Amino acid sequence: MNKEIAIHLKNITKSYPGVIANKNVDFQVNKGEIHALVGENGAGKSTLMKILYGIEQPDEGEIVINGSMETINKVETAINLGIGMVHQEFTLVPSFTAPENIGLGQEPKNSKGLVDWKGLNKSVMDIAEKYGFKVDPGLKMIDASVGVQQRTEILKTLYRNANILILDEPTAVLTPQETDELFNVIRTLVNEGKTVIFITHKLREVMEIADRVTVMRAGEVQGVSETKNTSITELASQMVGREVFLQVKKDEADPKDEILNVENLWVHDARGLLAVNGVEMSIKEGEIVGIAGVEGNGQTELVEALTGLRKASRGKIMYLGEDIASSTPKNIRRKKIAHIPEDRTNTGLNTQLSIWENLIGNSYFRKPLSSKGIFNLKKVAKHANKLKEDFDIRSPNVSLKVKSLSGGNQQKVVVARELSEDPTLTIASQPTRGVDIGNIEAIHEQLVQMRDDGGAVLLVSAELDEVMAVADRVGVMYEGQIVKWVNPKEVDQSQMGLYMAGVTE
Amino acid sequence: MDKFSFKDVLVTFAGLFITTLVAWVLITSTGNNPSEVAKYLYEGGFKGTRNIANSLYQATPLILTATATLISFRVGMFNIGINGSMYVGALYAGWAGYRFTNLGHFSHVTLCILIGMTVGALWMLLPALLRVYAGVSEIISTIILNFVAVLFVSYMANGPFRADPIAPATARILETAELKQIFPNSQFNTGFFIAVIVAILAHFVLNKTTFGYELRSGGDGLVGVYPSRFSSYLGIPSDRSAIIGMLISGALGGLAGAIEVLGAVRYFFQELEFNQGFDGILIGILGKLEPIGAIIASLFYGAIKNGGFFVDYKTDVAREIIIVLISILIFFVSAQKIVKGLEKYPIVKKLDSFFSRKKM
Numbered sequence: 001m002n003k004e005i006a007i008h009l010k011n012i013t014k015s016y017p018g019v020i021a022n023k024n025v026d027f028q029v030n031k032g033e034i035h036a037l038v039g040e041n042g043a044g045k046s047t048l049m050k051i052l053y054g055i056e057q058p059d060e061g062e063i064v065i066n067g068s069m070e071t072i073n074k075v076e077t078a079i080n081l082g083i084g085m086v087h088q089e090f091t092l093v094p095s096f097t098a099p100e101n102i103g104l105g106q107e108p109k110n111s112k113g114l115v116d117w118k119g120l121n122k123s124v125m126d127i128a129e130k131y132g133f134k135v136d137p138g139l140k141m142i143d144a145s146v147g148v149q150q151r152t153e154i155l156k157t158l159y160r161n162a163n164i165l166i167l168d169e170p171t172a173v174l175t176p177q178e179t180d181e182l183f184n185v186i187r188t189l190v191n192e193g194k195t196v197i198f199i200t201h202k203l204r205e206v207m208e209i210a211d212r213v214t215v216m217r218a219g220e221v222q223g224v225s226e227t228k229n230t231s232i233t234e235l236a237s238q239m240v241g242r243e244v245f246l247q248v249k250k251d252e253a254d255p256k257d258e259i260l261n262v263e264n265l266w267v268h269d270a271r272g273l274l275a276v277n278g279v280e281m282s283i284k285e286g287e288i289v290g291i292a293g294v295e296g297n298g299q300t301e302l303v304e305a306l307t308g309l310r311k312a313s314r315g316k317i318m319y320l321g322e323d324i325a326s327s328t329p330k331n332i333r334r335k336k337i338a339h340i341p342e343d344r345t346n347t348g349l350n351t352q353l354s355i356w357e358n359l360i361g362n363s364y365f366r367k368p369l370s371s372k373g374i375f376n377l378k379k380v381a382k383h384a385n386k387l388k389e390d391f392d393i394r395s396p397n398v399s400l401k402v403k404s405l406s407g408g409n410q411q412k413v414v415v416a417r418e419l420s421e422d423p424t425l426t427i428a429s430q431p432t433r434g435v436d437i438g439n440i441e442a443i444h445e446q447l448v449q450m451r452d453d454g455g456a457v458l459l460v461s462a463e464l465d466e467v468m469a470v471a472d473r474v475g476v477m478y479e480g481q482i483v484k485w486v487n488p489k490e491v492d493q494s495q496m497g498l499y500m501a502g503v504t505e
Numbered sequence: 506m507d508k509f510s511f512k513d514v515l516v517t518f519a520g521l522f523i524t525t526l527v528a529w530v531l532i533t534s535t536g537n538n539p540s541e542v543a544k545y546l547y548e549g550g551f552k553g554t555r556n557i558a559n560s561l562y563q564a565t566p567l568i569l570t571a572t573a574t575l576i577s578f579r580v581g582m583f584n585i586g587i588n589g590s591m592y593v594g595a596l597y598a599g600w601a602g603y604r605f606t607n608l609g610h611f612s613h614v615t616l617c618i619l620i621g622m623t624v625g626a627l628w629m630l631l632p633a634l635l636r637v638y639a640g641v642s643e644i645i646s647t648i649i650l651n652f653v654a655v656l657f658v659s660y661m662a663n664g665p666f667r668a669d670p671i672a673p674a675t676a677r678i679l680e681t682a683e684l685k686q687i688f689p690n691s692q693f694n695t696g697f698f699i700a701v702i703v704a705i706l707a708h709f710v711l712n713k714t715t716f717g718y719e720l721r722s723g724g725d726g727l728v729g730v731y732p733s734r735f736s737s738y739l740g741i742p743s744d745r746s747a748i749i750g751m752l753i754s755g756a757l758g759g760l761a762g763a764i765e766v767l768g769a770v771r772y773f774f775q776e777l778e779f780n781q782g783f784d785g786i787l788i789g790i791l792g793k794l795e796p797i798g799a800i801i802a803s804l805f806y807g808a809i810k811n812g813g814f815f816v817d818y819k820t821d822v823a824r825e826i827i828i829v830l831i832s833i834l835i836f837f838v839s840a841q842k843i844v845k846g847l848e849k850y851p852i853v854k855k856l857d858s859f860f861s862r863k864k865m
Contacts, residue, residue: 307738308740328740329737329738330739330740330742331740332740333739334740339738341738346734346735347734347738349735350723350724350725350730350733350736352724352730353721357721360718361735361739362739364715364718365715370714370715373714374713375718377713
């Protein structure tokens with residue numbers, strides 16, 4: 001079948017000071033297909049898309065859109081060519097509704113020269129209906145879920161007559177249910193004749209949704225294949241440049257003394273609603289306990305209670321025989337409990353601070369990093385550089401601000417800091433969210449290493465694959481309770497799916 | 506914070522250049538001779554002991570207010586109320602300067618300074634507490650307190666502290682409370698050294714101590730980010746950091762006022778007008794929120810300010826024009842994007858990477 005070509009980027013080269021982001025990249029997307037662009041963080045995917053969208057200019061190369069050669073030197077040109085992009089960070093005005101956000105910059109005017117709100121609402125709702133989107137025209141974005149915000153972003157591109165949609169890591173912020181909804185939306189778009197470029201590093205999603213896939217590594221294209229002719233393993237090794245073990249390598253757990261025992265724990269959430277009601281759990285040294293479950297079933301509040309960030313309303317958290325339920329985060333940390341939080345950018349890091357300042361957050365007060373309140377900056381630098389090496393944080397030096405790092409490297413800063421102080425108990429919440437495949441492997445290995453060194457690990461994750469592969473015992477959380485304990489080797493995914501929906505019999 | 510780089514130097518010089526051009530047009534169009542203005546501006550800022558001393562005198566309170574502002578910014582509090590602290594610090598340092606008698610020189614000066622700093626700090630306690638315990642934006646409360654401070658000191662100088670039957674002013678401070686003026690015909694005084702030492706101390710505390718690290722853990726940028734989830738997660742009480750940061754900030758503001766009264770004015774009167782608290786915000790940002798940067802920027806700003814007075818004194822150019830020029834200069838010097846166009850030249854790239862080389 002001879003397909004029409006929507007986009008052809010020919011021989012694109014783009015370099016920044018010190019790095020070549022794209023090197024002779026050839027990227028071709030057919031009309032009406034879902035084309036996945038995958039690669040690790042820093043592989044050059046975003047740069048390539050910025051070039052296509054007119055944010056960056058290539059040093060060399062040509063851009064051919066629908067058969068004609070184009071120079072895209074600003075975003076408006078890209079939009080006029082029918083290209084729309086949904087960024088990973090949304091560009092919505094929080095206090096505006098969906099139609100207000102969508103029309104912003106291209107508001108229809110009525111005869112008096114004022115904004116024609118009715119007309120705008122109508123055309124937005126028409127587009128939404130055509131593609132089967134559910135949109136509440138009165139809902140402000142600040143009150144909308146992430147999924148709704150993302151759909152608004154997509155509608156914004158459709159309102160501007162986009163035929164080619166670039167979705168930059170659209171599933172990174174979504175729950176599994178929202179991801180399913182997004183995939184339905186994407187399928188509808190393609191049925192209506194749109195072309196979709198789907199940037200991601202989650203290979204399972206690529207296999208599920210994409211027609212073809214282009215793999216990038218270190219600024220170069222490693223291969224283009226049809227998803228039906230390839231496999232996750234093959235794509236993963238193209239991405240990382242070596243063979244990747246999707247199964248976590250680990251020996252049988254050898255649990256010893258009990259480290260943590262949670263008795264009848266009740267926790268209320270920020271709105272005062274009961275989020276955790278009666279969790280019972282025990283973790284021994286030398287084992288990884290996993291908590292699976294659909295997000296929003298109390299996992300966040302459970303972890304916050306265990307780490308002192310939220311007060312428990314009832315129950316006991318016995319840690320080495322001592323109740324820490326009313327202890328402060330500081331005291332809990334001093335007892336060698338490490339915490340990799342689910343919210344990386346606001347809780348786990350201060351992105352305004354440098355890498356080294358983030359790395360010493362749990363050790364700055366101890367010798368030899370400081371003595372009598374004064375830093376020994378040489379020792380601090382040595383400590384920070386060692387962590388940078390050990391945890392493979394990719395950055396020219398540790399004095400750069402954390403905000404200059406990619407998401408995966410930011411997460412490595414958190415993991416490096418939390419695992420560095422030899423914790424007795426490690427509480428890891430969504431430790432690999434937004435992290436690329438090579439680094440996911442590394443983080444999993446590090447958690448298993450903690451276990452093998454005699455530590456206790458609690459792993460909370462919405463990625464079922466992750467919990468099943470890493471944990472030795474798994475509790476399924478549903479509506480604030482752990483409804484089922486399973487041995488991950490003895491259950492299959494569909495059975496887990498039922499447990500996660502609250503069906504235990 | 507971002508460290509200084511070659512780009513910053515380039516921005517400064519580009520700013521100077523553009524300002525010179527604008528100034529040339531502006532001064533010529535008002536019928537004056539630009540080269541004459543330039544000459545007096547330079548002489549007033551940098552030529553001769555007296556002018557240099559006066560430039561340093563102008564820089565003295567700026568060093569402190571800029572440091573005060575940047576400390577609160579780096580704790581995550583957007584504090585723009587340093588002018589208020591400066592007023593109340595000046596008033597009470599002046600009061601202590603005549604109220605306590607029979608003290609030695611050193612102990613009297615120290616007492617006055619400590620009282621000025623304490624009052625300045627207490628002035629910042631209210632917005633800090635309001636922010637932490639009631640969620641009132643510190644931007645709003647510190648703006649309001651700036652107005653309150655002016656009215657409050659004016660009332661005190663006219664009422665309870667008034668000593669002079671003719672003018673609304675306090676009594677003159679005793680000689681034991683004076684910060685010594687070193688050069689004849691200049692208000693330059695030993696307070697300058699206090700200001701520099703305090704700024705260096707602030708640099709040390711912020712960057713080299715665990716206390717400074719705890720203060721900064723929740724902030725460290727231009728954007729006020731209190732309350733910081735990062736701090737609480739690490740077990741550093743960010744409420745405490747915010748309050749302590751604001752108190753230190755206010756204390757330095759009070760110190761700036763105290764030095765003005767003890768070293769230069771020698772009494773407090775109703776019409777005494779401060780705006781260094783506002784200039785300090787600008788200078789703090791120009792100095793990249795680093796105390797050492799604040800010292801450098803203050804010295805520069807002080808010299809231009811004094812040069813401006815000299816131009817005013819020597820020529821017919823209105824003083825307002827000089828103020829306009831300073832504003833234009835600040836405007837362009839902070840316009841980082843001017844040099845963006847220059848970045849593509851390899852020589853600029855090279856110099857930039859050379860000058861921004863780091864130790865760690």
